[in-house]
Amino acid sequence: MLGIGGNVLYAFGRELPPLLAYEAANVVYAAASAALVAGYRILWGKPPRVAQLTSLVLLLGLLVALFHYRFDSFVARSAIVSTFQIAACMEIAMLMLASRPGWHRPFYVYFFVLAMCILVALGHGGRMAWLALASVPPGSLLQPSAWSISFLTAVALALPALMVGALLVAHRQILVRAEHAANHDYLTGAASRRAFFEIAAREKARADRNRQPLALLLVDLDNFKAINDSWGHEAGDAALQRVALAARGMLRAVDCVARLGGDEFVLLLPETGLHGAAAVGARLQHAVRGAGNAGDAAPVLTLSIGVTLFSPEDDVKSAMARADEALYAAKKAGRDRVLVKAQEPPLALVRRGTRTG
Numbered sequence: 001m002l003g004i005g006g007n008v009l010y011a012f013g014r015e016l017p018p019l020l021a022y023e024a025a026n027v028v029y030a031a032a033s034a035a036l037v038a039g040y041r042i043l044w045g046k047p048p049r050v051a052q053l054t055s056l057v058l059l060l061g062l063l064v065a066l067f068h069y070r071f072d073s074f075v076a077r078s079a080i081v082s083t084f085q086i087a088a089c090m091e092i093a094m095l096m097l098a099s100r101p102g103w104h105r106p107f108y109v110y111f112f113v114l115a116m117c118i119l120v121a122l123g124h125g126g127r128m129a130w131l132a133l134a135s136v137p138p139g140s141l142l143q144p145s146a147w148s149i150s151f152l153t154a155v156a157l158a159l160p161a162l163m164v165g166a167l168l169v170a171h172r173q174i175l176v177r178a179e180h181a182a183n184h185d186y187l188t189g190a191a192s193r194r195a196f197f198e199i200a201a202r203e204k205a206r207a208d209r210n211r212q213p214l215a216l217l218l219v220d221l222d223n224f225k226a227i228n229d230s231w232g233h234e235a236g237d238a239a240l241q242r243v244a245l246a247a248r249g250m251l252r253a254v255d256c257v258a259r260l261g262g263d264e265f266v267l268l269l270p271e272t273g274l275h276g277a278a279a280v281g282a283r284l285q286h287a288v289r290g291a292g293n294a295g296d297a298a299p300v301l302t303l304s305i306g307v308t309l310f311s312p313e314d315d316v317k318s319a320m321a322r323a324d325e326a327l328y329a330a331k332k333a334g335r336d337r338v339l340v341k342a343q344e345p346p347l348a349l350v351r352r353g354t355r356t357g
């Protein structure tokens with residue numbers, strides 16, 4: 001709206017009082033660019049710096065007034081306004097480049113904004129050079145020359161284009177946040193159940209292709225209901241977070257940890273055999289229990305873990321069912337243990353934890 005207001009004031013400059021045609025038009029247009037800068041800053045999670053931007057806009061108004069009433073110079077006024085616009089474009093472009101790790105595919109939105117910033121900055125820069133070099137500098141913005149018309153068209157399109165760019169970036173960020181929420185468990189940050197089944201199917205296909213083992217661990221907290229009942233729901237939540245954190249801390253980038261629901265987690269370990277997977281399970285037990293022993297303010301946690309390997313005939317469901325059998329057997333045998341169940345041989349006890357509390 002500010003941009004439209006500025007453009008209208010420029011367009012009707014000849015019919016308007018000088019204060020509106022010069023100072024107000026430039027201040028309103030600069031305010032529109034400043035608002036865009038603030039908007040882009042918010043988009044990238046930075047403070048909008050409203051006070052700083054407002055001061056710069058007011059300074060621009062003062063300088064325009066100075067080169068209107070004190071030293072009447074169209075070229076100086078144009079230089080002030082163009083410098084402001086170039087600085088705004090550079091700020092938006094720098095913000096965009098500095099936020100590069102946060103870009104999400106497809107990248108055309110970011111390139112579009114960068115291209116607009118470069119074009120607008122080049123337009124203003126070129127115009128400043130043209131005004132400086134012109135043998136007879138024009139005395140007004142509204143000159144009927146090809147250069148002026150091209151420049152005015154570019155300026156009229158610049159703000160809407162940068163605003164559309166901001167909306168596209170915002171839209172992309174909303175989509176990415178929604179996708180992240182769907183693929184992650186809100187409490188623990190582990191992958192969600194939905195994401196796990198997708199990842200597991202993909203890893204199974206990859207394991208078959210590369211003829212590499214793929215291990216699956218079902219992890220369940222022991223007596224979690226009792227923890228909730230005696231320590232409170234918040235302590236229960238903290239215990240779930242502790243398990244996810246410990247798992248993430250010990251896994252490789254290619255591994256996956258997901259929360260299936262309640263107090264049940266699943267670990268997917270590519271290129272890992274049965275013994276390696278069982279060792280990971282034992283380490284997880286140790287890490288979780290150790291964390292619980294740091295002071296008495298948290299319950300000691302023990303885990304029951306069922307481990308299996310995908311066989312070529314397995315799909316995700318059948319491998320899960322086998323790991324679940326191992327987990328069930330671990331619970332039945334007294335909890336706090338890791339049991340493996342390959343297709344052959346049957347159940348084997350790998351490690352029995354020692355209860356400490």
Ligand SMILES: Nc1nc2c(ncn2[C@@H]2O[C@H](COP(=O)(O)OP(=O)(O)OP(=O)(O)O)[C@@H](O)[C@H]2O)c(=O)[nH]1
Nearest residue numbers: 220221222223224225226228233236237262263331
């Ligand atoms: N604090 C908390 N508790 C949850 C959450 N989701 C499920 N629970 C609780 O987790 C408990 C799950 O207990 P169960 O799996 O039935 O059994 P358990 O007490 O762990 O016993 P075993 O598994 O046999 O050792 C239930 O009391 C649920 O209410 C959650 O997000 N936060």
